[in-house]
Amino acid sequence: MAGTGSRSRAERRSAGELESEVLATLWATERPLTPAEIQADIGGGLAYNTVHTILKRLYDKGLVLRDADGRRGAYRPAKNAAELTAEAMHEALDRGPDPIAALQQFVTGLSPEEERALRELLAGGGA
Amino acid sequence: MRFDVYTPLLLSLLLSVVAPVIGGRVAPALAARVLTSAAVLTAAATTWTLVLLAAALLGDAPPVVREAREDGRRLVDPVPEVIGVAAGVALAVVVWRVHRAVRAERSTRRALRRLCAGQPADTELIVAASDVPQAFAIPGRPGRILVTSAMLGALAPDERRVLLAHERAHLAHRHGPLVTAATLAQAANPLLAPVRSAVVFLVERWADEQAATAVGDRRTTARALARAALTAGRARPACTLHFTDRAVTRRIAALQTSPPPHLWPAALAVLALGALPALLAADATGDLLGLLSGVLN
Known part of the structure; x- marks a missing residue:
C-alpha cells in the first residue's frame, strides 16, 4: 500500500x-472527543478506521472511557x-536529592529576559 | 614516567575546554557520542594514574628497599612520597564519588520503576494527572514517556507531536545510558564537569533534531520548546532563583538555523584527545611494572 504525501506520514x-x-489528544482537551474530532486534531491523513481501532485498544487497556452521559461515541481519558x-511522580520529585532532576526533562528553567x-x-510567529 | 602521569590531568582540562566548543558546532548525535567516549577514556586514565602514583609508594616500602640493598641495586624513586600519599587520598575520594554517583543513579531508576508500576505493558505514554507541567523519558524495556496533563493541555496538536517525538528519540538512541556514562566519568574526574554538561545539553539538541525530522518542521519544533518552557516557567515561579543555563534558548536558536554538520575531523580530534591519556596511562603502567618487577621478583 503505497501512500503518498500527507497520507503516508501518518x-x-x-x-x-x-x-x-x-x-495525548484526549488528555489535552477538557471535554470528551469523538473519533472524528480526534482524527481532525491529529491530522496527517490518519484514517478514521485507524483512530477507531486505536480507541478500542486504549479502551481495552482501561486508559480511556466511553463517555456515558455525553455524546454517543465520545471518549474521555481514565483519570x-x-x-x-x-x-x-510528586513523591519522587519531593524526595531530595531530586531524582527527576537527573533525568532529561523536556525543558528547564528560564530567566525573565529569556x-x-x-x-x-x-x-510573532518568528520561529 | 614523571611526564606520563601528570599529562592526563592536563588533557582532561583541555577536553573540558574543547567540549562546549564542539557542542555548538558539530551535529549533536556525533558530538555527544565522541565527547562521552573521550570523557570515559580520560576518566579511566586519570583514575588509573592515581592508582599508579599510589602504587609507586611500594617502591619506598621497607621490604622492597631492603631487598634492593641486598641485591646491590640502586633504587630509582620516580614519585616523591608526598605525591604518592596525595594520590592515595585522591583515589579514595574518587572511589567515594563514583560510589555516590552509582547510588544516585540506582535511586533514580528505582523511583522511575515505581512510576511505571501498574501501567499496561505495551503502552508508550504514561499520563500523570497533575497541574505541574512536566515531561520526561523513562529508559527501560520498554521505554516510556511520562507527560503530565498540564503539559499536554498547554501544547497545540503539532507541538504535542514534537514533545512525543523528542522523548521517543531519547529512548530510541539510549540517551539515558549515555548521560549516565558521562556522569560517572565526571564523578571519577571532577575536571570533566564541563564535558558532562555539554553531553547533557547535546542529547537534548539531538532529540530536538530528531523531533524536527519526525514532524518535518523546525519552526514547529522551536515553537513547541518555547511554549513548553513558558508553561513550565509559569508553574514554577521559584525558577527565578533556579539556575538557568539558557539551555532552552540555545536549543531554540539552534532550531532556527540549519542542522549543524557532521564535522568528522573535529570528532576524531576529540576521540584522539580521549585516547591520548589512556595511552599515556598504559605507558606509565609499563614503566611502573618494570620498576617493581626488578625488586619484587
Whole structure:
C-alpha cells in the first residue's frame, strides 16, 4: 500500500506511537472527543478506521472511557491511574536529592529576559 | 614516567575546554557520542594514574628497599612520597564519588520503576494527572514517556507531536545510558564537569533534531520548546532563583538555523584527545611494572 504525501506520514507512525498521540489528544482537551474530532486534531491523513481501532485498544487497556452521559461515541481519558501516577511522580520529585532532576526533562528553567524573548517568538510567529 | 602521569590531568582540562566548543558546532548525535567516549577514556586514565602514583609508594616500602640493598641495586624513586600519599587520598575520594554517583543513579531508576508500576505493558505514554507541567523519558524495556496533563493541555496538536517525538528519540538512541556514562566519568574526574554538561545539553539538541525530522518542521519544533518552557516557567515561579543555563534558548536558536554538520575531523580530534591519556596511562603502567618487577621478583 503505497501512500503518498500527507497520507503516508501518518501511516509511517507505528501503532504504539499513534496510541500515544490519541491518548495525548484526549488528555489535552477538557471535554470528551469523538473519533472524528480526534482524527481532525491529529491530522496527517490518519484514517478514521485507524483512530477507531486505536480507541478500542486504549479502551481495552482501561486508559480511556466511553463517555456515558455525553455524546454517543465520545471518549474521555481514565483519570484514576493517572492520578496515582501523579502522586508517585510528586513523591519522587519531593524526595531530595531530586531524582527527576537527573533525568532529561523536556525543558528547564528560564530567566525573565529569556521568558520575554520566547513570548515574542510565539506572538510573532518568528520561529 | 614523571611526564606520563601528570599529562592526563592536563588533557582532561583541555577536553573540558574543547567540549562546549564542539557542542555548538558539530551535529549533536556525533558530538555527544565522541565527547562521552573521550570523557570515559580520560576518566579511566586519570583514575588509573592515581592508582599508579599510589602504587609507586611500594617502591619506598621497607621490604622492597631492603631487598634492593641486598641485591646491590640502586633504587630509582620516580614519585616523591608526598605525591604518592596525595594520590592515595585522591583515589579514595574518587572511589567515594563514583560510589555516590552509582547510588544516585540506582535511586533514580528505582523511583522511575515505581512510576511505571501498574501501567499496561505495551503502552508508550504514561499520563500523570497533575497541574505541574512536566515531561520526561523513562529508559527501560520498554521505554516510556511520562507527560503530565498540564503539559499536554498547554501544547497545540503539532507541538504535542514534537514533545512525543523528542522523548521517543531519547529512548530510541539510549540517551539515558549515555548521560549516565558521562556522569560517572565526571564523578571519577571532577575536571570533566564541563564535558558532562555539554553531553547533557547535546542529547537534548539531538532529540530536538530528531523531533524536527519526525514532524518535518523546525519552526514547529522551536515553537513547541518555547511554549513548553513558558508553561513550565509559569508553574514554577521559584525558577527565578533556579539556575538557568539558557539551555532552552540555545536549543531554540539552534532550531532556527540549519542542522549543524557532521564535522568528522573535529570528532576524531576529540576521540584522539580521549585516547591520548589512556595511552599515556598504559605507558606509565609499563614503566611502573618494570620498576617493581626488578625488586619484587
